[in-house]
Amino acid sequence: MHALQYELTLPADYDTGIIRDRVTRVGHLLDDWDGLGLKTYLLRERGVHGSPVNQYAPFYLWNTMEGMNRFLWGGAFQGLVDDFGRPAARQWSGLAYEEGAATDAPAAFAVRRREPVPDGAELSGLMADAVRETRRIAEADGAVLAATAVDTARWELVRFSLWAHGAPKADGDVFQVLHMSAPGRDRLPRGRQW
Template structure:
């Protein structure tokens, strides 16, 4: 599993209705995209859920590198580049994935990023992070949870999708406008090593 996200930060007075309309018109185009486990079409609005910015920031879980590459080198990502410029694409290698039990529509997502201290035992830390993904997914209203790491910067990413906005969420809270999940059932469960 590969996790991927790009963030397009928009002006403070940007009409976020434009992004909502874009997702309403185009979100379904990835509903059957080969190699895609899940794509959460995410926004943050300045002043909502403590967000300091207006932002469009889709988050992807890929089953295959071929699917990810097909998207990045294909017309889907080129449309983003044409409309907003080429954003930096962040990516992480998967540590764990867990399905939640919520069956209703996705409403919010929480992303938490943190650095791994230099003296941390990596194997023990990875096991703890995998268990945390499972704990998150077992909470009421959780749709799924994933944990990944960027070994270039030793950054941990914890990501979860919810059918509500969790109170006191630890991390950046996003609104989910659409969830494409053509191969979510194929994402490997539990720890991924």
């Protein structure tokens, strides 16, 4: 599993209806993308769920590097680049993935939390803790799924979870899920990724 996310931070007075319309128009294009586990089309709106910004920030879990590379270099990503400029696309190696207690429910919210891997930390123990935390989040009421990945260039963990309803039971930035393409979700490897 490989995670990818880019963020488009938009002006405070930006009409987020433009993003909603865009997702309605193009969101289905990845519904059958080979190599994609899932893509969530995420939106934060300033003042909603504590967000200080308007931000469009799709989050991906990939089953294959080939699928991700075909998306980035084969033309699909170019449409976003043409409309908004080329964002930094962050990438993380998968640590853990779990289906949630509400696995069959549609996702309404996503929570993303990035945190540094502390200097001097014993890596195997820290990563084992991250796997256990992923499982704990997935078992919470309303959880659709949970995943954790690591960026070894920045030594940063990213925790990502989807929630069906109500207040998410995970800490981090809360996003609205506008659409989810999940052609290979059933093939994302469960549990620890090593």
